[in-house]
Amino acid sequence: MSFFSPFFRNPITDLTGPLVSAQTGLRCADFEMRLMNCYEAYGYPKGMEVCQAYYDDFKECCTREKQMTRVQLIQNERERQAKPEYEKPPAMHAF
Template sequence: MVSHQTLGRCAKQEMDMADCLEAYGLIRGRRKCQMLIEDFAECQTLKKQFNRFILLRRERERQIASGKLTGEKQYVSPKVDSY
């Protein structure tokens, strides 16, 4: 059995998911705890975050190709605390 409790990053999401599954059982818990399961999966894989990054990069490349972003504006880093 693998646990993320010692790694730190996904420990809270894993514990919330495990508590919910324990409360409802595995079969009913899959439906009732779906959001917690998805949160834990996202914490592990960072798939949504990576897909967002890809979409933003494609949009930047599209704007560069269309001429909206030129010169120094092409690769400006985001402002601090803009996330």
């Protein structure tokens, strides 16, 4: 994810700027603010390595990748444990 400012600023870019951020939603707004405050404190190039933990938290909040992986693993385990064990079928031409 890259954060950038527009090439030139005008009232239209000021109005449409928040559409690209996570500040409009309630779920990830705090994570994005912590990340932006860290980038502002260290600068973007140095902040890429210093603020990696904030970036990972923000990315997880937006994508929920770890959460969805965990949910899928739990569902797979439930299916595995709920399957009844059947007897082996008879050998071919055993009748």
